[in-house]
Amino acid sequence: MVGVVFALVLVIGRQGGVVAPQSISVSPQMSTAAPVAAPIAFPQATNVAMAVEPMAAAGGTVAAMESPLPNFVPRNLKVFEGHWQGMDGRLMTEELARKLNYPRGVQGVLLGEVTLNAAFSGLLGGDVVVRIDDTPVTNMENFQAATRNVANRSEARISVIRKDNRPGTPVLRKLTVVLRAAEGGLGFAQLEGAPMILPGDPRPHGYRGACTDCHPVGQGFELSPDPDLISLPPSAITRDAVTRGVSPHEVRGPC
Numbered sequence: 001m002v003g004v005v006f007a008l009v010l011v012i013g014r015q016g017g018v019v020a021p022q023s024i025s026v027s028p029q030m031s032t033a034a035p036v037a038a039p040i041a042f043p044q045a046t047n048v049a050m051a052v053e054p055m056a057a058a059g060g061t062v063a064a065m066e067s068p069l070p071n072f073v074p075r076n077l078k079v080f081e082g083h084w085q086g087m088d089g090r091l092m093t094e095e096l097a098r099k100l101n102y103p104r105g106v107q108g109v110l111l112g113e114v115t116l117n118a119a120f121s122g123l124l125g126g127d128v129v130v131r132i133d134d135t136p137v138t139n140m141e142n143f144q145a146a147t148r149n150v151a152n153r154s155e156a157r158i159s160v161i162r163k164d165n166r167p168g169t170p171v172l173r174k175l176t177v178v179l180r181a182a183e184g185g186l187g188f189a190q191l192e193g194a195p196m197i198l199p200g201d202p203r204p205h206g207y208r209g210a211c212t213d214c215h216p217v218g219q220g221f222e223l224s225p226d227p228d229l230i231s232l233p234p235s236a237i238t239r240d241a242v243t244r245g246v247s248p249h250e251v252r253g254p255c
Helices: 002-066 094-100 116-121 140-149 239-244
Strands: 081-084 087-091 109-114 128-132 155-164 171-180 190-192
Touching (some): 087 140, 116 171
Antiparallel strands (some): 081 087, 081 190, 087 109, 109 128, 128 155, 155 171
16 A cells, blocks of 8 residues: 555656646746737837827928929029128119110119118219229129128228219219228128019010029019018108108107
8 A cells, every 4th residue: 555655646746747847837938928918019009100190290291392392593593783881783784774874885883772881981872883992893793703802801992983963964973982891891792693583474674585594483582572662761751740740650769
């Protein structure tokens, strides 16, 4: 009887030894799979779903950036005007000379508007800049080049042709003024192209060659309406308005 019991114990022990390692070897796999499977399956699905929308939005932005712009800007536009020390000038052409009653053959940069240091120097609207120091000025490019030569100086001589506005045959005078900068040097002229025109618009002036020689075509590069037209010049102040103390606009300080 004792021998039978001992044999049974050995059998049970051997089975337990075999089963226990199996349960130990399987259990870690299950315990490892269970916690890992849950975070991978659900959080990743949620994160991916949330990330799809920004990716779609980003894709839309990229597509918009890569789509053709509504403007056509030629690479080699002719220069239209230049600005320097309060001068607003453009190339004097035969067309302008005819319209403004200047003699034919006048070359230089016509000043349409004068402010700041240019006004203090004695320049006037309608003057034609023909020389800056020793550099002749016949077009916008050498106008800028001439200003570069004096950019670091505090003063320069500006030679202009001024037309007498009396009726009849125009009378021209040549005079020289001294342009001065209080500090920082005179700098150099900044050049600009002609204003943008809308596709399909009628030509705003006589034929001067292909529109795209001078103008970008489209919309989006200019503020509309033009800022120059927002602050319109004040109306003339009449004697009656002065007598009654009426201002033509809101108070902006001393006139």
